[in-house]
Amino acid sequence: MNGTLQRIWMLLRLAVALWVGWRFGWGWGLLTLGLHAAVLALGFARLRWVNRGAARPGWGQLFSAWWREVLDSERVMSWRQPWREGAEPDFLPAGAPAAVLLVHGFTCNRGFWNGWMKRLRAQGVAFVAPSLEPAFGSIDAYADQVEAGVRRLQALTGRPPVLCAHSMGGLAVRAWWRKFGAAHAAPPRVITLGSPHGGTRMALLGLGANARQMRLGSPWVTGLAAVADVDCFWTPCDxxxxxxxxxxxxxxxxxxxxxxxxxxLLRAPAVWQCLQEALASASTPRRI
Structure with a gap:
């Protein structure tokens, strides 16, 4: 569903920019197409006041994060997710030494991970990347999809996969563990990238049950299960x-x-290195 919505949004953006360009001049049309960059700039600027103390980012850090995020958001939201969701299918090779479950975030789909999936395939590492549905439903509803992916990968390698989650995906993993943890012998290795474990103020602007659950300090988010073996990557420029x-x-x-x-965060070298170390420690011959 998210891919469909993003295709509609992208085409609408293009249509508005073309109309403005035709009506008022093509320079104005290009500016209209780039309005999202201005909106992002405001979001980054406010972090100087939202994040305090040691977590307060400098203006240089914010500028660096902003222009990279403009490019990343266009690449992901205007290309990979709307048009390339199925470009990298799940990879389940016989004899794979290790496996990873990739869990995307709010308003995203599995196309978010296309770059990583290509790299993992080249390494021979098995992976499953579900597109979580319903798009704006409860995060608890995603637990069954996470469990299905875990079971597929565990059947292939003989042990639990590494779970790598971006944004809301980290909460989906914890919701999965709350529901299915008792059925597993040991907690998995989990890596989260910018996941709102304590909620986030920005969820007030989101739509749907999952956005309400992610509000800062919400009863749902504070009641989630903890997972023992977790690496959390975070940035003051989030x-x-x-x-x-x-x-x-x-x-x-x-x-x-x-x-x-x-x-x-998806292309931070430290994140990829952490995943490689986790996969190395999880490597094992397949059990017969």
Missing amino acids: QIVNPAETAILPGSRAHRVDGLGHMG
Whole structure:
């Protein structure tokens, strides 16, 4: 569903920009197409006041995060997710040494992970990346999809996969563990990127049950199950999850990344390195 909505939104943006360009001049049309960059700039600027103390980002960090996020958001929201959702199918090769379940965030789909899926395929690492549905339903509803992915990968390798989640996906993983954790012998290795473990102020602007659940300090988010083996990557320049410290799950291994925004965490070298270390420790011959 999110892919359909994003195709509609992208085509609407283009139609408005073309109309403005035809009516008032093509320079104005280009400016109209780039309005999202101005909106993003306002979101980054406010972080100087939202994040305080050691988490307060400098203007140089915010500028660096902003222009990268403009490019990342166009690449993901205007291309990969609307048009390339199925470009990288799930990869389940016989004899795979390790596996990872990739869980996307709010208003996204599996196309978010296309770059990573291509790299994992080249390494021979098995992966499953579901598109969580319903798009604006309760996060609890995603637990069954996470469990199905975990079971598929566990049947292939003989042990639990690494779970890597972006944004709301980290909460979907915790909702899964609350529902299905008792059925698993050991907690999985989890890596979250910009996940609002304590909620986020920006959820007030979102639509649907899942956005309401992600509101800062909501009863739902504070009542979620903890997961023992977690690495949390967070950035003071996160324009979606703020205050920034809400991306840190108490008791987790917290990793700060500077100069990157919410989507930019996906291409932080430290995140990829953490995943590689987790996969290396999870590698095992398939059990017969």
